[in-house]
Amino acid sequence: MRDTASPFEFDGPIPLDRMIDRRQETDMIKTWTREGRLVALVAPRRYGKTSLIRKIAADGKQDGLVVVTADLFEVASLSDLVLRLERAWTQHTPDALRAAASKILATARTGVSITGAGFAVALADRPTADPVPALHTLLELPAQLAQREGGRILIVLDEFKSVAGVAGAEELICQHVWRHRDAVSYLFSGGMPNMLSSMSHDGEPISGRRVETLRLDRLPTAELHEVIKERFATQGRDVTSVLDRLVTMGEGHPQRTMLLAHLLWLEVRTGARATSDHLEAAATAALRQIDPEARATMSGLTVGQRKVLRAVAEYGTPMAARALRTLGLPKTTAQKATPHLVAAGLIEDTDQGWRVIDPLLARWIRTNYGTRA
Template identity: 40%
Template sequence: MPDVNPFVYSRPVAPENVLDREPEISQLLSLARGGHYVRLYAPRRFGKTSLLRKALAEAERDGELVPVLVDLYGVLSYADVTIRIERAYSHLHGPIRKTIESILRTTGLGLSLGAPGISVKLQLEPRTDPLPALHALLDLPERVAERSGSRVLVALDEFQDIAKVGDFDKLLRSHIQHQGEVASYIFCGSEPGMMRELFDVKGRPLYGQAEPLRLGRLPDDEIAAYIVERFARTRRGADRVLDALLATARGHPQRAMLLAHRLWDEVAPGKAADEDDWQTALARTRNQVAAEFDALWRGLEANEQRALRAVALFPDAPYGARALGAVDLKKSGAHYAVRSLLAKGELEEEDGRTVFVDPLFELWLRDVQRGSPGDEDASV
């Protein structure tokens, strides 16, 4: 058997490698079966896409729902949205795919699940009006139900990005409000501020329309079992340094997998990880993520930077006089900055405390404070 690192950290994981999340998946599917809309929220890299793929695979396997996963990452226009929805349907297989192909053909709009679909047309003739095709795609669940009797489950991943696309939420609502019997929708997003803007502001088309479901951190014992099992399967041990890894990852799903990946790399087959392996893995991880945090940091307002520093240095009392004095921030400025960082998903409230979403960001910030921004040792 090839000696392959079993920890994926840079893309959604395959359904069989999704750890835990069973309660969320069954809740999601039970709401979907009932025709309810769900708004699934989690910070970046908490495993939203992995969970959606697993939930949709389960729904498809049971033959009860036609799963459609639309990736709206970075959409800027109706044309973009149209292309993404067409692409999402193109992942379907079997008889349902044929049914949908034939429905699309009858629209005469150039929509197709094969290679020469609307995406190609919009790219070759950028002045084509995408709206007729978009309307047809948004009506598709009704047509599918007429022909096949199946309910369509549409998951819209990175949904907050539609805020940049005109009145797309209005357009979407005008279609889906008639689809209670034929389609269910999951709106998935990672920016709490944007999601609130779309769903919690009175007068917005989707106001109050979806049942909120939040994806939290992963429990330490589940992460531990997952890591130990994969180390064992690849003839390695992690027991001695597992606690340190869990304490560093703080239940952040992607950070846990990244740290496990780096640690695994330090350990030869047949060996168990020791403290040196862990320290090297941690240093390499910190080095790997430093550029990302540097870019993130530069994009923040000065008061946001001050507030983050206060939280990192005085986690127990970031609004206290000592903390604010140390980072040169007024109380009102601190509250405003923290609100904005919560909306961006950099900080979150946990048991009445304000904490970093990403534990590695906090470590990086402490390094910066000490004057050594993560690259003490350029060789790692």
């Protein structure tokens, strides 16, 4: 019987003691936070943004830094934004600050609370209530707490790009962010490099020199080799003969590499040596696992975008002559579709050329729709 107690986490944020690398990124963000900089944390999905934020929050408890993280994914309205920020303070306000925060919110009389009934109840009583006063109250809260209690507070606005779809939200947030930067630091997290492009202060964009941008890269090969080999060895498994191929297959993608390592672990018995057959079985299992997601991704694209994605997966460029000819892809369509796929976090142009960001999606495309021998 195979031992299924895999040491490879791939589903959700990584436990802090299992994070691979990211020491430099953590130190940079903490330094910028202490200096009161605005920080944009940019990375594709499953690159470990949430895990890194959790690491900074955990370190902050020892360094005297309060970290409040709000998940803004698909935020729909100003009222929804109020509820997301209220929930963030409810979940992340440290015990030492809860009494002070509750008093500040109660004094404002806008229906916001981090204990018991909150803004949702206020909306139930008055569905047409204006959410702007409540939003101002929550955006003022970190500065008031910092002034009253001392210390710096870091506000993390995760999946910030969603805010662009809510009229007036970016302007309100920017007013408070810019006014409070001496006492409060802000980290905007998301998958799009231009997520702050529409935010401005006094008519000037806050991006560029006003924001420090940190892009999470793929994990380094040497670190992955060391960690995977060490974890396989914990129960006498030997992965040496396929380790290079495993790491190459994962292309440094944090979540996908851990998923492949986990599936390979399930194939190899305790005390046994991993073989090429084991690795191929793990790769096949990975493609089965991502199949629903891959089909949903393809279905959400236009015909031209799907063809460009296939061209990059198979030919390494959206403009390869053979890809254009084989896939019936007009060059003008490829030129229009490519920026959309970049913005959607599906492909990227690197120093080594174009590639699909998700290596398993690329492998799935080649397996199911390959046009090359």
